[in-house]
Amino acid sequence: MSAAKGELSSFVIGMGRVALLACEVVRSLSSVRLNWAEFIKQMHFIGLKSQFVVLTTGASTGMVFCAQTFYQFHKVKMDTATLSVVGVAMTSELGPVLAGLMVAGRVGAAMTAEIGTMRVTEQIDALRTMATHPVDHLVVPRVLATVISMPLLTVLAWVVGIFAAMILASSLLGIESAFSLKHMYFYTDAEDVVMGVIKALVFGLLISLISCYRGLNCTNGAEGVGRATNEAVVQSCIAILVSNFFLTLFLRSLLYPG
Amino acid sequence: MIEVSKVRKSFGDQVVLRSISFSVEAGESVAIIGRSGTGKSVLIKHLVGLLSPDEGAVRVEGQDLVGMSERQMLSVRQKFGMLFQGAALFDSMNVHENIAFPLRRSGVTDGAEINRRVKSVLGLVELPGVGGKMPSELSGGMQKRVGLARAIVHRPQIILYDEPTTGLDPVVADSIDQLMMRVRDQYSVTSIVITHDMRCARRMGQRIIYLREGQVYLDAPAEEVFNSEDPQVSRFIRGEADLKEVDFS
Numbered sequence: 079m080s081a082a083k084g085e086l087s088s089f090v091i092g093m094g095r096v097a098l099l100a101c102e103v104v105r106s107l108s109s110v111r112l113n114w115a116e117f118i119k120q121m122h123f124i125g126l127k128s129q130f131v132v133l134t135t136g137a138s139t140g141m142v143f144c145a146q147t148f149y150q151f152h153k154v155k156m157d158t159a160t161l162s163v164v165g166v167a168m169t170s171e172l173g174p175v176l177a178g179l180m181v182a183g184r185v186g187a188a189m190t191a192e193i194g195t196m197r198v199t200e201q202i203d204a205l206r207t208m209a210t211h212p213v214d215h216l217v218v219p220r221v222l223a224t225v226i227s228m229p230l231l232t233v234l235a236w237v238v239g240i241f242a243a244m245i246l247a248s249s250l251l252g253i254e255s256a257f258s259l260k261h262m263y264f265y266t267d268a269e270d271v272v273m274g275v276i277k278a279l280v281f282g283l284l285i286s287l288i289s290c291y292r293g294l295n296c297t298n299g300a301e302g303v304g305r306a307t308n309e310a311v312v313q314s315c316i317a318i319l320v321s322n323f324f325l326t327l328f329l330r331s332l333l334y335p336g
Numbered sequence: 337m338i339e340v341s342k343v344r345k346s347f348g349d350q351v352v353l354r355s356i357s358f359s360v361e362a363g364e365s366v367a368i369i370g371r372s373g374t375g376k377s378v379l380i381k382h383l384v385g386l387l388s389p390d391e392g393a394v395r396v397e398g399q400d401l402v403g404m405s406e407r408q409m410l411s412v413r414q415k416f417g418m419l420f421q422g423a424a425l426f427d428s429m430n431v432h433e434n435i436a437f438p439l440r441r442s443g444v445t446d447g448a449e450i451n452r453r454v455k456s457v458l459g460l461v462e463l464p465g466v467g468g469k470m471p472s473e474l475s476g477g478m479q480k481r482v483g484l485a486r487a488i489v490h491r492p493q494i495i496l497y498d499e500p501t502t503g504l505d506p507v508v509a510d511s512i513d514q515l516m517m518r519v520r521d522q523y524s525v526t527s528i529v530i531t532h533d534m535r536c537a538r539r540m541g542q543r544i545i546y547l548r549e550g551q552v553y554l555d556a557p558a559e560e561v562f563n564s565e566d567p568q569v570s571r572f573i574r575g576e577a578d579l580k581e582v583d584f585s
Contacts, residue, residue, distance in 0.1 A: 105407075196426075203386050204424040207417075207496075208438040209410045 089313065096291045102213045103221050103287070110211070116219040124185050124220075125227035131180045132231045133238050139172055140164060140239025141246045148251050158257040162265035164243045170270040170277075173235040174228075175322055178281035181228060182314035186289035189220055190310035193293025194303040202294070212294060221286040228282030229275045236274065269333040277325050284317045337362040337526055338383060338494065343392035345378055352378045354550040355392070362493070365520055365527040367541025367558070369534075371572065374547040376530040377421070380496050383528065384416050385409040396494075414442060417487035417525075421499040423479040425471040425486070431458075432467035435486045442490040457485040461515055477508035481515065488519050495519065497529040501536050513539050534573055538562060546572070 148160045193216055196202050202212050240262075247253040292310035296302050338360040345353040352375040360366050370376050381387040382394050385401045394401045396412050404412070417438070425434050435454045444450055458464055461481040471479055480500060487495055497516060501509035513536050520527050520540070529540045537544060537558075544561040546554040546569055554561060554569055564570055571577075 192428075199427075200420045200422060200424040201426055203381070204418070204420060204426070206386060206406075207384050207413055208441050209413045210441055211406060211410060 089316075092288075092291070092313065093317075095295075096287045099213070099217065099291050099294075100283075100287055103218055106211065106214045106218050107222075110214045110218075112222070113215055113219050116215065117223055120219050120223035121227065123188070124181070124223045125230060128181055128184055128227065128231055129234060131184055132177050132235050135176050135180050136168075136173065136235030136237075136239040137242040139176055139235075140168060140241070140243040143167060143172065143239075144243035144246050145251065148247065148253065157251075157253050158261055159265075160251075160253055161240070161243060161247055161258040161262040165240055165262040165266035166270055168236050168239045168243075169266060170273045171322070171326070173239065174232045174274050174277035174281060175318060177228065177232045177235045177278065178285065178318040179315055181224070181231065181282070182285045182289075182311055182318065185224065186285045186314045187307050187311050189286065189289040190293040190296070190307045191303055193290060194296030194306045197294060197296045198299050198303060217286075217290045217294070220290055221283065224286035225279055225282040228285075229278040232274055232278035273326075273329045273333060276329060277322065280321060280325060281318050284321060285314045288314045288317060337364075337397060338528075339393075339395040340379075340382070341393045341395070343379075343382060343389040343394060345375070345382070345387065345389050352550055353382075353389070356547075356550070356552055357392075358545055358552055358555055360526060360528060362526055363524055365529075365540055365542045366545060367529045367531060367537035367543075368545045368547060369532060369537050369541075369572070370547035370553075372532065375550045376532075376547060377498055379547070380498050380528065380530045384413060384418060384496060414490075415493045416496060417490065417492035417494070418496040419480070419483045419487045419498065419500055421502060423471070423476075423483035425479055425482060427471050429471075430467065431463075431469050431471070431474070431482050434471070434482060435467075435489050438486060438490045444490075453489055454485075457489045458482075460488075460518070461485045462511070477504050477512070480504065480508075480512055484512070484515055484519070488523065488525075491523060492525065494526040494528070497527065497531070497540075499530055499532075501531065501533045509533065509536070512536075516540055534575070 144160060144164050147163045148157060151157055151160055193202075205212055205215055244255065244259070247258060248255040289310045292306040292313070296306040340359065341357050343353055343356045344351070356379065368376055368379065378387060382389055385394070385404065388402060392402070396415065399412055401409060401412060426437065429437065432454055435457060436450050439450050439453060444453070454467060455464070458467060461484055463478060463481055463485070466474065466478070466482070471482070474482065500512050500516060504512065516527070516529070517539055519525065527540060529536065531537050541558045544554070544556060544558050545552055546561065548568060554564065554566070561569060562573060
């Protein structure tokens with residue numbers, strides 16, 4: 079019990095420090111010129127190189143979700159409603175959350191490991207002695223690149239997931255595609271799309287800030303880098319899942335006021 | 337130029353520095369010596385604001401670093417160049433980019449000027465033609481020399497050397513010593529060397545500060561320190577252990 083309390087309190091303290099890091103990022107963005115070379119490098123690493131993992135996850139989830147929904151709906155003769163459920167779920171929930179979890183695992187871990195190694199090998203101290211703020215040089219390009227990449231990767235997950243579900247539905251499950259597509263367009267609102275994009279932006283911000291924070295505060299050599307990387311991925315995933323719940327409630331009340 | 341006044345620093349229960357005071361004048365070359373664990377590296381990090389003392393003050397040209405924010409400290413740090421114990425080269429950049437980095441940070445934007453100055457310092461450290469190599473492709477001695485080139489390329493007023501010859505073979509250590517002396521004499525910079533290599537201290541230090549148990553035990557001109565009859569100092573200089581202090585159990 080006391081161990082769980084300790085974990086919780088360190089998580090809350092950590093989140094407070096991540097919030098302070100976010101303030102420093104805002105200060106840097108408003109007063110220091112962006113390091114474009116690092117930003118482009120990070121966009122390539124985060125946005126472009128994460129496509130395969132997000133694409134695979136999106137396609138797999140879309141198909142599995144379509145199949146499971148079909149088997150339940152088929153019992154009550156609602157086969158053509160299958161794709162509308164897939165559409166709503168992929169755009170507002172599964173797309174951003176799964177893309178977020180994949181990016182946290184792939185990109186967040188790499189960010190923490192790279193910055194953490196720089197920290198324990200005194201490269202960050204070297205940066206500081208060369209009149210360079212680590213937040214300006216390391217954190218801001220990563221945060222911007224993740225925040226921009228996440229919505230794009232989420233859209234990729236939607237498109238691939240829904241497309242894969244459509245192919246499965248029409249070719250293997252025998253669902254009438256004209257009706258099911260019409261239902262999908264009817265039930266998937268623009269608000270679902272907006273909600274998904276907003277969630278992706280927030281998740282991108284959380285992943286990058288948590289990962290950079292863990293890297294910047296890494297100690298104890300190689301073991302410390304390993305521990306920081308592990309903590310960054312676990313905390314990013316928890317932050318995504320917890321914030322997703324509150325974002326769903328908040329955005330529902332905001333986007334669907336009636 | 338640099339004034340350290342009653343600096344105290346502890347990490348948890350462990351007190352590393354206990355009320356340390358000394359000053360370094362412009363153009364002076366000072367070697368700080370002492371046994372491992374006496375707080376030499378912690379002290380040098382205070383001089384450039386990488387660590388903040390629990391008590392006391394660190395002033396650089398009259399500006400107190402204590403209480404300054406990280407951003408306020410950036411302008412003070414432009415006066416410094418620092419060679420780290422492990423060189424601390426950026427492993428995502430090649431040698432040329434590593435050396436060009438502080439130049440770009442100090443406002444030099446002309447590519448031809450950057451290339452000329454990088455080439456010039458690589459020549460000074462006797463490593464012409466390695467600009468395209470990554471740090472991982474260099475030996476420890478070569479990394480130290482590149483680190484030295486990076487520390488001096490923007491012509492800082494003060495250069496800090498953290499254990500510049502540790503872990504190097506005697507020949508490479510000698511070449512690093514000679515390079516540091518060349519830099520000191522050629523650019524007339526203020527130099528502060530942290531070392532427990534007595535040959536390095538003798539060559540670089542016009543003045544020697546001997547730290548013992550987190551305090552300044554002796555602060556005197558080099559000759560006086562090397563001729564000292566104080567048993568603590570002379571034993572350290574000769575590299576002799578006091579058997580009463582050694583625990584074999």
